[in-house]
Amino acid sequence: MTSSSRQAILDGIRRGLGRGPVDGADKAALEARMTAPKANLIPARAQIPHGEQVDLFVRMAEAVETTVDRVDGLDAVPGAVADYLAANNLPSEIRAAPDPALDAIPWQDRPLLTVEKGRAENADATSVTPAFAAVAESGTLVLHSGPDNPTTLNFMPENHIVVLKTSQVTGTYEEVWSRLRARDGGDGPAPMPRTVNMITGPSRTADIAQQLYMGAHGPRRLHIVLVDDGQE
């Protein structure tokens, strides 16, 4: 039974450490370490002004085979998406996240582009999703699940297009965690979503004789439409 195993394991650990359960001031200190998490050493690489962080993000993303298209406003997104699909010989159909952040995009400007919303189906070739944030340090996107953001969109289609705003680019992972905890504006940390995905480039494998091939199970292509929203 696992309840007796639970006790046996905890007892075993305590016996090895030569003490009883942690309590009192020690316990309070451990609890504080978790309720107000502190960053450890942060590399200097991304501790730079925001404009440079955005440039660094683009460089790091491109270094891992993500493609990036920088545009001036949401108005330019339908054109950028349509051009990307055409340039890669992909059908003019997208499965978009039902996120209000994408509703502000004037998809109707491109009547030939079919936009369906919802979770991914196996037949979908291309998904379009927003992102929660991005990390300049390693060219990493951070997306999380929710009623408007099904996780399957990030993995099932062969092509994943992410609409990212420059204000969403941060320097480091730690800044993203702060934003994630503060995202509902409440007093304590916001609850974790079911899934938080950090994505650094398209899917790949080196399991066949250590040769690198793209598109092992997830998207073969990862494309970012980076919208300059003029904010930091």
Add this chain to the structure above:
Amino acid sequence: MKATAHDFKNAASKALKDDNLRQALHRVETGFAGNRAAAISRLPEFHDLRDEGVAIKMHVLDHLDYYLERFEQKVIETGGQVHWCTTPKEARDTILELCRSVDAKTCTKGKSMIAEEIALNPFLEENGVLPIETDLGEYIIQLADEPPSHIIGPAVHKTKDQISDLFFEHHQKYGKTERQSDGRMLVNEAREILRQKYIDADVGITGANFLIAETGSTVIVTNEGNGDLTQSLPKMHIVIASLEKVIPTMEDASTILRLLARSATGQEFSVYTTFSTGPRRDDDLDGPGSFHVVLLDNGRSKLAGSEDRELLRCIRCGACMNHCPVYHAVGGHAYGWVYPGPIGAALDPHFIGIEEARHLPNASTFCGRCEDVCPMRIPLPSILRRWRERAFESNVTPPAERFGVGAWAWLAKHPAFYRVGTRLAVRGLSLLGGRRKRIAKLPLAGGWTATRDLPAPAGQTFQDQWRRQRGRSA
């Protein structure tokens, strides 16, 4: 898996004659090590981050009971369950019961060394739940019915030709009747076949690189995205993890993540790092309906308070084997249990006993590269040395070796005899070496001279030369 570590010597000499393996190991030696060095040179703070990573892990080990309970509390709060299991059997039974609770016929699996440790696949299969490995490397060795030979590249020992053969043999039933020899085509074929498996599976099982006490999240790191499809499509997500994977916060995870990919493959960051917390929320459009963490002890609670506790800092990056001359020579299978390379040699005896694993602590030249490259600064050579001592003390070491070590110890403790003895030996060997100064055959040292000559010593012992040199300079 069943341990075959006692057969290390045979397995190693077979491995040395396997040409395919030689090719594969050469790629490990050059590829991984070069990429790691380049990645580290791009991050000046790397070695300071190692120190912080070590400190985080030691802090966790000192408070392991607390963090595990805290993690469990958060998992429950977010709608999941934690199953504490002391033994591999208990973990297997728990997983089977969970699978049965949703009438599972098949389950997809992300890569998990703990699943190897508890020999999960054969057990599930015997009990009517078909496990399907989804990491391409794991899938390949599942088809080949072999254990992994490397902790991050389970199929590094396989050549492309061998993989073509395997796919050709096993994919005909899916209508793939043409043998593919191009790597890209092989990847595509596996992608297509496994995609349907994700969709059909009732349960998805993944491992965990971290368990986060702050949030109750489990974290996996992959490059393929297989672990994500594995957990987001089926009804149930089971995470299988060992105790020491728990860490306090997301910040602590970030520090160790900065070390992990760089040490493993030389990437700045792995492609997919995924934090999973509880089952899907009520209004989510996808995700698993239930979330279970199977927490395995298998002796770790005891190890946490022992002199070898530093082993529990391991983040399974594989750097130690990528830089190990013994691993480069014999590969992973020769070690004969789940964890190969230096970490395996130091860890496996804890699980399978020093009697079974008696050769593993000797599978080291003590060159120290493993400790140099280990992001968690685990003193692997010192731990291996301790195992040699323990093997000697528990009479596991063979008689001839015990006699040799005993004789040596006696000599070392009697300096006068030592001086005379070594002087005679050195002169004798020097004469034997003749003009070529090489010895091709030597009684009692056949193991050495069978494959190479022994260079003859210079005719004088170190101590004698030292005394002469000092006499000259004084």
